[in-house]
Amino acid sequence: MQSLVAPSSVVLPNLNGFHLRQTLQCGQCFRWREISEGVFEGVVRNAVCRASMQGTSLVLDGATEEDFTRVWRCYFDLDTNYDAVRLALAAYPPLADAVRYAGGIRILRQDGWEALATFILSQNNNIVRITGIVARLCETFGQPLPGGYHAFPGPAQLAGLTPEDLAPLRAGFRARYLLDAACRVQSGDVDLTALSSLPLSQARAMLMRIVGVGPKVADCALLFGFYRLECFPVDVWIARALREVLPDGLPASLLPVAGIAQQMLFHYMRTCPERPTGV
DNA sequence: GCCCAGGCAAACT
DNA sequence: AGTTTGCATGGG
Numbered sequence: 001m002q003s004l005v006a007p008s009s010v011v012l013p014n015l016n017g018f019h020l021r022q023t024l025q026c027g028q029c030f031r032w033r034e035i036s037e038g039v040f041e042g043v044v045r046n047a048v049c050r051a052s053m054q055g056t057s058l059v060l061d062g063a064t065e066e067d068f069t070r071v072w073r074c075y076f077d078l079d080t081n082y083d084a085v086r087l088a089l090a091a092y093p094p095l096a097d098a099v100r101y102a103g104g105i106r107i108l109r110q111d112g113w114e115a116l117a118t119f120i121l122s123q124n125n126n127i128v129r130i131t132g133i134v135a136r137l138c139e140t141f142g143q144p145l146p147g148g149y150h151a152f153p154g155p156a157q158l159a160g161l162t163p164e165d166l167a168p169l170r171a172g173f174r175a176r177y178l179l180d181a182a183c184r185v186q187s188g189d190v191d192l193t194a195l196s197s198l199p200l201s202q203a204r205a206m207l208m209r210i211v212g213v214g215p216k217v218a219d220c221a222l223l224f225g226f227y228r229l230e231c232f233p234v235d236v237w238i239a240r241a242l243r244e245v246l247p248d249g250l251p252a253s254l255l256p257v258a259g260i261a262q263q264m265l266f267h268y269m270r271t272c273p274e275r276p277t278g279v
Numbered sequence: 280g281c282c283c284a285g286g287c288a289a290a291c292t
Numbered sequence: 293a294g295t296t297t298g299c300a301t302g303g304g
């Protein structure tokens with residue numbers, strides 16, 4: 001196992017306010033595993049690394065310089081100033097507690113197809129089980145990588161399969177949704193490359209052509225897979241709480257970073273022990 | 280057994 | 293066009 005990770009590492013200093021566990025376990029991504037206290041192992045775009053914090057530095061063990069410039073720099077969105085975002089969000093009183101509790105979250109720039117697929121699998125499901133289904137999906141259909149890891153299977157690798165083929169995933173009724181997404185992406189009916197720049201309403205409409213993709217999954221895919229920070233995914237679970245916290249929605253000044261606010265609120269309301277669920 | 284989980288499709292009024 | 297119900301699976 002020790003030779004599975006390339007003998008190099010990358011250190012990213014001065015990540016003030018960054019919280020690795022919050023970021024990787026807040027429910028925006030499903031491909032990281034905490035292998036020991038504070039150490040996470042993950043696969044992103046055919047690259048593997050072990051991530052941990054040393055003070056305010058993010059350490060990526062096993063990351064080559066090439067992987068850093070090709071994958072990790074973008075993935076962790078290191079060129080966005082989160083100090084400024086936190087300041088802006090916390091200045092709006094309804095968000096202050098959420099920023100205090102979950103302000104270490106950064107929105108990861110995930111692969112678009114992976115985000116779409118994993119959030120299709122997320123519906124009426126919980127984060128631990130989603131992670132398990134995604135792991136089985138990659139092990140079963142993903143391209144093998146050095147060290148026994150697997151890439152996330154692309155649309156081409158899933159488009160020809162049947163729901164019975166996906167039975168080992170134990171994804172339940174979501175299996176046929178995932179296959180419909182793969183077919184529509186593969187055929188060009190859904191053009192992922194357009195989703196980053198298309199007007200939001202058109203991007204949502206395109207994604208919702210997929211059976212099993214509604215407003216919530218579409219917004220999650222756009223936020224986490226296409227870096228549309230103006231998306232604010234809301235489901236029935238969070239809606240009741242949001243009406244209390246944000247009766248009038250976000251002020252216009254915060255709309256460009258609505259997705260960051262949403263994810264901090266989501267994590268806060270889900271996990272803060274001082275804020276009982278149900279609100 | 281029950282209820283819930285990052286919803287949605289289908290079938291109802 | 294709004295509302296209700298079923299859905300696969302697993303954990304608490």
